[in-house]
Amino acid sequence: MVLLKEFKKALLTSLWFVFLTFPIVVIKVDPIERTVFWRWQNAFYMAVGTFSIYLLVKFYQHRKENQPKSSDAGENKLPISSLIHRILLNPVQRNIFIGIVAAISIVFPHIFSTYQTNVMTTALMYVVLGLGLNIVVGLAGLLDLGFVAFYAVGAYTYSLLNLHFGLGFWTVLPIGGLLAATFGILLGFPVLRLRGDYLAIVTLGFGEIIRLILENWGKFSKGPSGISNIPRPGFFGMHFNLEQSVLYTYYLMIILVIVTIFIVNRLQDSRLGRAWIALREDEIACQAMGIDKRKTKLVAFSLGAFWAGIVGVMFAAKTTFINPASFTFLESAIILSIVVLGGMGSIVGVVFGALILILLPEYLRALSEYRMLAFGAILVCMMIFRPQGLISNIRRTYKFEKKSPPPVR
Amino acid sequence: MDYFIELFFSGLTRGSIYALIALGYTMVYGIIGLINFAHGEIYMIGAFTAFIVATVLSVYGFPLVSIVIISGLAAVVWASSYGYTIEKIAYKPLRHAPRLSPLISAIGMSIFLQNYVLLAQTSDFLPFPTLFPDLEFMEPIAHIIGTTDVIILVTTIVVMVLLTLIIKFTKIGKAMRATAQDRTMATLVGINVNNVISATFIVGSGLAAIGGMLVAAHIGQINFYIGFLAGIKAFTAAVLGGIGSIPGAVLGSFVLGLTESFATGYVSSDYEDVFAFSLLVLILIFKPSGLLGRASNEKV
Numbered sequence: 001m002v003l004l005k006e007f008k009k010a011l012l013t014s015l016w017f018v019f020l021t022f023p024i025v026v027i028k029v030d031p032i033e034r035t036v037f038w039r040w041q042n043a044f045y046m047a048v049g050t051f052s053i054y055l056l057v058k059f060y061q062h063r064k065e066n067q068p069k070s071s072d073a074g075e076n077k078l079p080i081s082s083l084i085h086r087i088l089l090n091p092v093q094r095n096i097f098i099g100i101v102a103a104i105s106i107v108f109p110h111i112f113s114t115y116q117t118n119v120m121t122t123a124l125m126y127v128v129l130g131l132g133l134n135i136v137v138g139l140a141g142l143l144d145l146g147f148v149a150f151y152a153v154g155a156y157t158y159s160l161l162n163l164h165f166g167l168g169f170w171t172v173l174p175i176g177g178l179l180a181a182t183f184g185i186l187l188g189f190p191v192l193r194l195r196g197d198y199l200a201i202v203t204l205g206f207g208e209i210i211r212l213i214l215e216n217w218g219k220f221s222k223g224p225s226g227i228s229n230i231p232r233p234g235f236f237g238m239h240f241n242l243e244q245s246v247l248y249t250y251y252l253m254i255i256l257v258i259v260t261i262f263i264v265n266r267l268q269d270s271r272l273g274r275a276w277i278a279l280r281e282d283e284i285a286c287q288a289m290g291i292d293k294r295k296t297k298l299v300a301f302s303l304g305a306f307w308a309g310i311v312g313v314m315f316a317a318k319t320t321f322i323n324p325a326s327f328t329f330l331e332s333a334i335i336l337s338i339v340v341l342g343g344m345g346s347i348v349g350v351v352f353g354a355l356i357l358i359l360l361p362e363y364l365r366a367l368s369e370y371r372m373l374a375f376g377a378i379l380v381c382m383m384i385f386r387p388q389g390l391i392s393n394i395r396r397t398y399k400f401e402k403k404s405p406p407p408v409r
Numbered sequence: 410m411d412y413f414i415e416l417f418f419s420g421l422t423r424g425s426i427y428a429l430i431a432l433g434y435t436m437v438y439g440i441i442g443l444i445n446f447a448h449g450e451i452y453m454i455g456a457f458t459a460f461i462v463a464t465v466l467s468v469y470g471f472p473l474v475s476i477v478i479i480s481g482l483a484a485v486v487w488a489s490s491y492g493y494t495i496e497k498i499a500y501k502p503l504r505h506a507p508r509l510s511p512l513i514s515a516i517g518m519s520i521f522l523q524n525y526v527l528l529a530q531t532s533d534f535l536p537f538p539t540l541f542p543d544l545e546f547m548e549p550i551a552h553i554i555g556t557t558d559v560i561i562l563v564t565t566i567v568v569m570v571l572l573t574l575i576i577k578f579t580k581i582g583k584a585m586r587a588t589a590q591d592r593t594m595a596t597l598v599g600i601n602v603n604n605v606i607s608a609t610f611i612v613g614s615g616l617a618a619i620g621g622m623l624v625a626a627h628i629g630q631i632n633f634y635i636g637f638l639a640g641i642k643a644f645t646a647a648v649l650g651g652i653g654s655i656p657g658a659v660l661g662s663f664v665l666g667l668t669e670s671f672a673t674g675y676v677s678s679d680y681e682d683v684f685a686f687s688l689l690v691l692i693l694i695f696k697p698s699g700l701l702g703r704a705s706n707e708k709v
Contacts, residue, residue, distance in 0.1 A: 020490050023483065024457060025529045029464040031536050036465050042529075143509050145516070190694040197444050197512050201644065202693050205686040208641075212686070216679040329637070333520055340513060373524040379517025383510045384502045 006058055014051040018043050060385075084348060084391060105254050109247050117250050121318060123358040124253040125311050128260050130338040130350040132307030135264065137336070138345035138393075139273060140300035141280025143200040145332055146187075146207025150180040150305035152214065152327035154312020159227040159322055160220075169233040173313050180309025181302040188301035192294055207332060214324040226323025233317045249318050256314065257351075260307060264347055267303075276300055277345070330372065337375045340382050343389020352391060411553060416674040417667070418554040422627070424666025425565035429620030430643035431650070431658040432572065433492075433613025439589040439653035440609050441504070446515035447495055448617060449640015450522035453633065455488035455618025456625040457526060463538050477540050484618040491522075492614025493607055501603075519637075526633040533632070540626045557627045568619060569659065572612070576655065581608050589653070638682065645689040651702020660700060 025046060028037045087093045109117040129151065136144045154176040161167040161175065191202050214221045221227075232245045233252060240248055267273045275296045278286040287293050316322050334357065342353025357378075361371040382389065430452050437445045463480035471479075499518045503511045541557050576582035587595040588605045596602050624639070625631045642665065650661025665688065672684045692699065 016494075020487070020494060021529075023461045023487060024454070024526060027461050027465060028530065029461055029468070031464050031538065034464075034468050036468050141509070143512065190690075194693060194697065195508075197508065198648075198693055198697060200509075200512060201444065201641075201648075202690055204641070205645075205689045209683055209686045209690070212680070212683050216683075330520070333516065336513070336516070369528065370524075372520060373528060376517045376519070376521030376524060380499050380514050380521065383506070383514040383517070384499070387506065387510055 006055070010051050010054040010058070013054045014047045014049075017050040018047050021046050088348065109250050114243055114246050117246055119359065119362050121246070121250045121253050123355055123362075124250075124257050125315060125318075126335065126338060126358045127257050127351050127354040128253075128307055128311045129335050130342065130354045131260050131264050131347065132304045132311070133335050134339050134345065134347070134350050135267070135276075135307075136300050136304035137339050138343075138350070139268065139276040139280065140297065141276075142297065142300060143197075144203045144301075144304070145200050145329070145336070146203035146205070146210075147304070147308060147335055148327045148329070148331040149187075149207040149210040150183055150308035151312045151315070151331070152210055152324070153180045153183050153305075154309030155316040155322045155326070156214065156221060156227075156312075157309070158313040158316045159230045162230060163227060169231065169313070169317050173310060176313035177306045177309040180312065181306040184302040184305030185298055188298045192297055204329065204332075207327075207329065211324050211327050214327070221324070224323060224325070226321060226325075228321045230316050230320045230322070232320060233314075249314075253314065256310070261347060261351070268347070272296070272299060333379075334375060337378055341378055341390060343392045346389060346391050346393035349389050349391035349393070353389070412674070415553050416670045418558055420667035420670030421663065422558045422561050422666070423670060424646075424663035425562055426620050426624050426639075426662075427643045427646045427666055428659045428662035429565060429568065429616045429623075430639060431647040431662050432655065433617045434644050434647040435650070435652055435655060435658040436585070436609050436613050438647070439655075440585065440592075440606060441500070443500060443511050444515065444644070445500075445610075445613075446512065446640070447499070447518040447522060448613070449636035449638075449643070450519050451488050451492050451495075451614045451636075452617040452621040452639055452643075453636030454491050454522065454526065454621075455484040455614070456621030456631055456635065457530065457633075458487045458618070459484035459622035460535065460537055460625060460631050463540060467538050473540070473542070476538075480540075481619070481622055484622045485615045488614045488618030488621070489611040492610040492617075495522075496607060496610045501606075519640075523633055523636065530633065534630045535632070537625045537629050537631050539629070557623075561623045561627060564619065564623060568616065572616070572655075575612070581605070585609060641689075642685050645685055645692075648689065648697075648699055649692050651699030654699070654701045657699055657701035664700075 022043065025042045026039050028039060029035070030037075087097050108120060112120075129147075133144065133147050136142050136147070157176040157179050158169070158172045161172050167175075187203065187206050191199055194202060215224050217223070232240070233249060275286070275291045278289065278291060279293065279296055283293065315326075338353040338357050339350055340353075341349075341357060342351070343349030357375070361368045361374075367374075430448065433448050433451070434445060437443060437448070459480045462483040463476050466476045466479060495518055499514045500511050503514055541560050576585060584595070584600045584605045585608065587598070587600055588602055592602055595605070621635075621639075624635075643662070646662040646665045647658045648661070649665055650657030650659070652658075665685065668688065669681060669684055673681045676684075
């Protein structure tokens, strides 16, 4: 009886969606040739698709409701994430795990082609970007939609300094990071007073302003045509051919990822990191505990921006060509999806999120058209079904352990 | 002087379009405190529906008046259906979630809808059919204000008056105002809050669709990406006027439209969007409650 009712509801839902998507999915017009195509098969796919998705969602909800509540609510129910956590918590297994990952990452470019190595380097860049945004969004709870602006600042710092003053990659790497961090503080100062959603819109506006200036101020940034012939990173004056240089960039990225993970991990457990988490949970209570809200937020902004700036320099050096089109709002949205999918505040999660979101569309070429569609859907679905992300952060808890009673003689 | 008047009227036209979109933002924010980031996409979908229906009808040789009426109705109906469905899918399950969750969900919805239209239709700019021919009696002042500008202004005024009447005097309008003031209290006096929220989304989306159709007919071309910029600018207008306040949204839209029009006319047209974004940042920094909004203090 219940099943029949659900079936009827699913049917009605799919009919509603067929109606909803009718003009845009079924009809395609060519206003110049003045012809109309009726793509009826699309309506059919839409009906079947929504029907099955509806039943799937209902099934998921049904199972979730009927599942007996597990005794410890903090434990993760998804097997994959609990497996990773179990490995990371056990020192021996963790060392083996890290060893395997290190071995794979060292051997990777020697097994696969240059193209694959390039793709992997891009994915690693997004890992660092994700970790940078994770400081701002995941730890401090400040939704930053203009993160790509700092990335752009880093990339343009390197290309412009190189163009005008001939400065090399290693000189500009810290300059780019620091300049981006300065921009982070500049943006941070005025928006400190704003609440969450207003903050998101202001950062979005800031990101767009930076992009529009880069696009229109031709004398400064060479406008939409961009800057080309940016030198690749060097190594004590050695000259590489293209293949070696790809390899070199890949290893540089690996080192950068390791350094970032190390620093972010240490930050998380530091006084500052705990202040961020407190700020995210409750601003007023946090202030009442004597945490300087202004300083804590500014440091979060500038540290997040610093990593974006560093990756920006790497990006300019890797692609040897940049233009404002690389720094649109969609880029910010991709980085945000990485953080949200992986799990806000979780380092392992962000690494996995970046690898999944950047590598999957690369290898499933057929799906690459649907990439942005999927990113949008991921953001919505994650918020509804799994707000803590794929691999959620385990909250550090401290237990008072009873001392074992002294052995009785 | 003519140039000044021309800029003035073009600012009014811009302002009235922003007003149609900004009302959706401000009404939704007033009721559930959410920035409906996907609102710009609703506007785009309204414009696209109008474009598709109008082109189909003109290919099959319908008279112009019926094309305008039918495509306008279709735009409103479909955009409202989208608004209703989006609220049910993306926002309703998150009503008691932390503040950032519905916003992230809304951003996801916005990206999803953009790419849905991109994949189902095309990424090219498409020419929008001419819906409003130049009227003859407008000829002497055509260099100052065009026919479509007049049509946009008149339509906006009519729609605003209708909206005010709905909100002031009908039962659903009163329920909306009650819910905006205090949702729990509204539930206690027997208002079905879920229905009120749905109604708000439907009305807001319908207004955005009218705006979308008018703009597309005015500019003469359409693309899947038009919603993003229009949405951000209308949001700026809503914040400028004080988000949550309906007269504020209208006032803010006209201020923003005139500012943009004069700034592009007298300063530089390259930085048109920079003006709008800078205005948004400046308002939020110095007067986050807007021109007509009330500052609210968070109580613990």
